[in-house]
Amino acid sequence: MKPAPFEYHAPTTVDEVTGLLASHGGEAKVLAGGQSLVPMLNLRLARFEALVDIGRVDALRTVARVNGHLRIGSMVRQCDVEESAEIGAAVPLLARATPHIGHFQIRSRGTVGGSIAHADPAAEYPAVALALDADLEIAGPSGTRAVTASTFFTGTWATVLEADEVLIAVRFPVWGEESGFAVDEVARRHGDFALAGTAVGIQLRAGVVVRAAIALFGLASTPVRAAAAEAALVGSAVAGLDLVGIGHAAVAGLDPPEDLHASSALRRRIGAATVTRALGRALEEAGVA
Amino acid sequence: MSTHLVSMTVNGIERHARVEPRKTLADFLRDDCRLTGTHLGCEHGVCGACTVMIDGRATRSCLVFAVQTEGGRVTTVEGLAPDGELNPVQAAFEAEHGLQCGFCTPGFVVSATALLERNPSPTDDEIREGLSGNLCRCTGYQGILRAVHRAAQSMGARQS
Numbered sequence: 001m002k003p004a005p006f007e008y009h010a011p012t013t014v015d016e017v018t019g020l021l022a023s024h025g026g027e028a029k030v031l032a033g034g035q036s037l038v039p040m041l042n043l044r045l046a047r048f049e050a051l052v053d054i055g056r057v058d059a060l061r062t063v064a065r066v067n068g069h070l071r072i073g074s075m076v077r078q079c080d081v082e083e084s085a086e087i088g089a090a091v092p093l094l095a096r097a098t099p100h101i102g103h104f105q106i107r108s109r110g111t112v113g114g115s116i117a118h119a120d121p122a123a124e125y126p127a128v129a130l131a132l133d134a135d136l137e138i139a140g141p142s143g144t145r146a147v148t149a150s151t152f153f154t155g156t157w158a159t160v161l162e163a164d165e166v167l168i169a170v171r172f173p174v175w176g177e178e179s180g181f182a183v184d185e186v187a188r189r190h191g192d193f194a195l196a197g198t199a200v201g202i203q204l205r206a207g208v209v210v211r212a213a214i215a216l217f218g219l220a221s222t223p224v225r226a227a228a229a230e231a232a233l234v235g236s237a238v239a240g241l242d243l244v245g246i247g248h249a250a251v252a253g254l255d256p257p258e259d260l261h262a263s264s265a266l267r268r269r270i271g272a273a274t275v276t277r278a279l280g281r282a283l284e285e286a287g288v289a
Numbered sequence: 290m291s292t293h294l295v296s297m298t299v300n301g302i303e304r305h306a307r308v309e310p311r312k313t314l315a316d317f318l319r320d321d322c323r324l325t326g327t328h329l330g331c332e333h334g335v336c337g338a339c340t341v342m343i344d345g346r347a348t349r350s351c352l353v354f355a356v357q358t359e360g361g362r363v364t365t366v367e368g369l370a371p372d373g374e375l376n377p378v379q380a381a382f383e384a385e386h387g388l389q390c391g392f393c394t395p396g397f398v399v400s401a402t403a404l405l406e407r408n409p410s411p412t413d414d415e416i417r418e419g420l421s422g423n424l425c426r427c428t429g430y431q432g433i434l435r436a437v438h439r440a441a442q443s444m445g446a447r448q449s
Binding site: 004006007010031034035038041043053079104108189190 | 309311313333334343351352421
């Protein structure tokens with residue numbers, strides 16, 4: 001046994017989850033799919049007084065259309081996203097990000113909410129949530145609140161979640177016709193976290209971009225929107241777009257982290273290339289639709 | 290130290306044990322069930338040697354606690370060939386030299402089995418992607434790739 005000892009709770013309702021988190025006064029951690037948390041526990045990079053396993057809370061496994069959004073429960077697993085025709089049709093960007101996550105043996109357990117709450121800056125789902133302006137439903141001892149993805153992520157592995165709160169669902173906006181979506185990333189090996197990557201949504205009307213969403217991951221302490229590049233795209237005709245130039249514009253001003261896998265400058269160049277490629281595929285799909 | 294009574298079906302047999310919450314499913318299988326076919330390499334989800342099926346899905350048993358699998362259905366490499374004979378995947382690994390030292394083999398066999406259940410006739414690329422979560426340090430992957438192709442052929446022939 002590698003992890004330090006902890007108490008284990010397996011509640012079946014959200015109220016019990018928040019009650020247990022509160023009763024441990026910040027010393028308890030939510031366990032969802034465990035594909036990031038358990039390695040950290042096994043390596044003793046993290047230890048907690050208690051784990052609150054949300055895997056038996058059935059209410060967190062539902063998927064439903066609500067007011068132009070697809071509401072996905074936080075315990076919906078990544079393998080379910082891959083296999084769900086409903087999610088693939090309503091939120092194609094989420095479906096397309098999924099095969100990039102780890103390996104299929106990881107996606108058997110990993111969850112939508114777990115990935116977003118873990119908030120790894122190089123992870124795909126946080127970038128998808130940010131690109132699509134998803135709303136994150138959070139439950140705490142005094143009720144629920146919703147936070148937009150643009151304010152949810154505060155740093156590497158850090159979010160606005162309080163110690164007695166739990167992410168219960170993510171509401172992804174469903175885009176209309178003439179939309180295209182793509183995820184592009186570069187990793188050293190298949191299944192590794194990306195050195196850099198991009199999630200893109202594009203909507204056209206009569207050959208003109210009317211909506212552009214570009215979120216970059218692996219290039220800062222949180223996923224970031226390429227706001228200037230988006231602004232340059234909206235209102236432009238598809239014909240004649242300089243996708244390489246937009247890629248460079250998207251990463252201008254970023255100061256990506258540096259490690260043994262890639263320098264800051266290399267990450268920026270890879271980031272620009274992934275923007276160009278993802279945009280190209282998204283535009284093509286939007287134009288064909 | 291608090292312990293929990295866990296019950297689950299392992300290879301079709303009901304198993305019970307009292308375990309600490311921090312005991313991984315891999316340790317439960319090896320220590321409590323005495324099923325040592327599930328190997329532990331890295332113990333943090335990288336090498337894939339500990340891959341088992343939980344409720345029909347290939348999963349890293351070092352990244353799941355036994356208590357999380359309460360009431361579940363687990364299949365280990367021992368459960369893939371219950372009659373003591375090699376199943377088509379195992380026979381193909383033998384025929385194509387898909388193993389040398391054998392340490393990684395249980396994980397590869399379980400992953401390959403899961404891959405072939407979803408995709409009975411995978412391409413080279415699909416096999417490479419499906420097995421990219423399993424590391425082998427001595428055999429080399431070419432024999433393993435051939436073994437999965439052979440297994441796909443023999444399983445297809447058996448069904449038709």
